[in-house]
Amino acid sequence: xxxxxxxxxxxxxxxxxxxxxxxxxxxxxxxxxxxxxxxxxxxxxxxxxxxxxxxxxxxxxxxxxxxxxxxxxxxxxxxxxxxxxxxxxxxxxxxxxxxxxxxxxxxxxxxxxxxxxxxxxxxxxxxxxxxxxxxxxxxxxxxxxxxxxxxxxxxxxxxxxxxxxxxxxxxxxxxxxxxxxxxxxxxxxxxxxxxxxxxxxxxxxxxxxxxxxxxxxxxxxx
Amino acid sequence: xxxxxxxxxxxxxxxxxxxxxxxxxxxxxxxxxxxxxxxxxxxxxxxxxxxxxxxxxxxxxxxxxxxxxxxxxxxxxxxxxxxxxxxxxxxxxxxxxxxxxxxxxxxxxxxxxxxxxxxxxxxxxxxxxxxxxxxxxxxxxxxxxxxxxxxxxxxxxxxxxxxxxxxxxxxxxxxxxxxxxxxxxxxxxxxxxxxxxxxxxxxxxxxxxxxxxxxxxxxxxxxxxxxxxxxxxxxxxxxxxxxxxxxxxxxxxxxxxxxxxxxxxxxxxxxxxxxxxxxxxxxxxxxxxxxxxxxxxxxxxxxxxxx
Numbered sequence: 001x002x003x004x005x006x007x008x009x010x011x012x013x014x015x016x017x018x019x020x021x022x023x024x025x026x027x028x029x030x031x032x033x034x035x036x037x038x039x040x041x042x043x044x045x046x047x048x049x050x051x052x053x054x055x056x057x058x059x060x061x062x063x064x065x066x067x068x069x070x071x072x073x074x075x076x077x078x079x080x081x082x083x084x085x086x087x088x089x090x091x092x093x094x095x096x097x098x099x100x101x102x103x104x105x106x107x108x109x110x111x112x113x114x115x116x117x118x119x120x121x122x123x124x125x126x127x128x129x130x131x132x133x134x135x136x137x138x139x140x141x142x143x144x145x146x147x148x149x150x151x152x153x154x155x156x157x158x159x160x161x162x163x164x165x166x167x168x169x170x171x172x173x174x175x176x177x178x179x180x181x182x183x184x185x186x187x188x189x190x191x192x193x194x195x196x197x198x199x200x201x202x203x204x205x206x207x208x209x210x211x212x213x214x215x216x217x218x219x220x221x222x
Numbered sequence: 223x224x225x226x227x228x229x230x231x232x233x234x235x236x237x238x239x240x241x242x243x244x245x246x247x248x249x250x251x252x253x254x255x256x257x258x259x260x261x262x263x264x265x266x267x268x269x270x271x272x273x274x275x276x277x278x279x280x281x282x283x284x285x286x287x288x289x290x291x292x293x294x295x296x297x298x299x300x301x302x303x304x305x306x307x308x309x310x311x312x313x314x315x316x317x318x319x320x321x322x323x324x325x326x327x328x329x330x331x332x333x334x335x336x337x338x339x340x341x342x343x344x345x346x347x348x349x350x351x352x353x354x355x356x357x358x359x360x361x362x363x364x365x366x367x368x369x370x371x372x373x374x375x376x377x378x379x380x381x382x383x384x385x386x387x388x389x390x391x392x393x394x395x396x397x398x399x400x401x402x403x404x405x406x407x408x409x410x411x412x413x414x415x416x417x418x419x420x421x422x423x424x425x426x427x428x429x430x431x432x433x434x435x436x437x438x439x440x441x442x443x444x445x446x447x448x449x450x451x452x453x454x455x456x457x458x459x460x461x462x463x464x465x466x467x468x469x470x471x472x473x474x475x476x477x478x479x480x481x482x483x484x485x486x487x488x489x490x491x492x493x494x495x496x497x498x499x500x501x502x503x504x505x506x507x508x509x510x511x512x513x514x515x516x517x518x519x520x521x522x523x524x525x526x527x528x529x
Contacts, residue, residue: 153332153334154302154303154329154330154332154343154345154348155345155348156329156345156348157348157350157351158348158349158350158351158396158399158403159350159392159395159396159399160387160388160389160392160396161329161387162382162383162384162386162387162411162458162459163332163387163458163459164387164388164389164459165387165388165458165459166388167388170332170458170459171332171334171335177388179389179392180388180389183389183391183392184389192391192392192395195392195395196395196398196399197399198350198354198399198402198403199350200351200354201307201346201347201348201351201366202346202347204346
């Protein structure tokens with residue numbers, strides 16, 4: 001999923017401060033799963049903002065809505081009636097959702113309420129970890145399903161750096177060294193010798209380095 | 223032979239001695255000249271670090287040129303943290319044109335350890351890719367795109383290895399990878415834990431790697447017990463045996479540096495007996511003035527004159 005974290009309350013409050021009518025728009029897919037922008041978070045944030053502004057003596061009307069996915073027009077169109085009645089939208093979707101709202105409802109200011117952080121997993125309750133950087137050319141098949149491009153701080157393709165100690169990364173002692181994990185899995189499969197092969201440099205054209213990406217599926221285009 | 227004295231020494235089978243200087247945090251070249259002047263004549267080549275510990279300093283390449291002008295042979299360190307493949311290849315060509323003949327290829331300390339942790343890193347390629355690129359440039363005269371260069375940079379190619387990092391069983395495999403990619407000399411992380419270093423050397427020797435590459439063992443004299451404890455606890459991939467830390471602690475403040483040098487000399491003595499070890503690399507961090515003393519006391523002075 002796309003993992004995000006709600007922005008600090010003070011930052012959100014300052015950003016919506018100029019408006020007297022606000023719609024907090026949640027997203028029911030990724031950010032809901034990571035407890036950043038689903039309907040529960042929308043309700044809690046709306047209540048907190050109402051209280052905070054009331055305490056300041058500022059009058060602000062806050063409406064709430066959560067759609068299944070802000071990144072798809074089919075769901076986002078449901079927000080049209082409420083957006084028509086608001087001065088601004090505070091979107092709790094990922095960065096893609098925020099931009100989709102801005103693009104579909106061009107006349108309404110849209111503010112981000114979530115910091116989109118990474119493509120990751122729920123490792124255990126309350127712990128999300130980055131697993132993929134969306135490089136556009138998956139190499140997991142070469143590395144026993146552990147991605148060195150997104151899980152090694154130096155994106156090393158040919159083995160661990162000198163900072164790997166006791167299975168941990170020198171950049172953060174609480175982060176597993178991706179290369180330790182790769183080597184452990186290779187050993188478990190009896191394929192350590194395969195990691196002796198030189199892996200050539202990455203072709204980054206399929207990644208963000210090649211400029212904003214588009215994916216066209218001719219078979220689906222109507 | 224590319225004109226590298228270091229390469230010539232090692233090819234002749236002479237035990238090599240290299241040292242290291244860090245460029246200044248500023249544009250004052252006198253600092254690098256003063257550091258190099260202390261080392262001149264005592265070592266065969268001097269490594270010049272590339273923004274080590276991710277702290278912005280005078281560039282390695284320009285500092286290398288100051289050394290060349292003084293008659294000191296540099297080993298230019300290059301990290302893949304700050305430059306992409308375009309910049310790295312360009313700089314290698316430029317460095318060669320300025321008389322630099324030795325390059326040490328590294329991935330570099332992560333920028334979060336430095337003074338500008340908010341910086342973006344590059345890591346377009348890794349240290350092995352850089353080694354491979356330098357080899358292709360030198361042997362085939364082609365850049366990474368396959369373009370035939372007008373004038374190939376013929377570098378003596380070095381790499382680092384850390385026998386004290388994990389996973390230990392992979393360390394020798396990685397050394398082999400670096401050698402097949404093109405590394406001709408290896409400078410290791412500082413050696414304090416001799417048994418582990420010997421074990422690593424034994425594995426390298428068994429795999430025939432010591433025949434294919436010149437390994438220089440890293441040496442860093444300990445200045446104080448505080449330094450020893452700090453390094454053991456905070457510097458990744460450095461192992462200092464407890465008994466060594468105790469020795470440093472046992473020395474009075476005035477005598478600590480003396481004990482540190484004594485430990486260093488004992489280490490060199492033991493290292494010289496290891497089969498397949500071709501030299502030492504002394505990294506006396508901000509303590510360059512001690513290098514001549516170590517080289518003399520280790521009976522490695524005068525340095526052999528090779529043409």
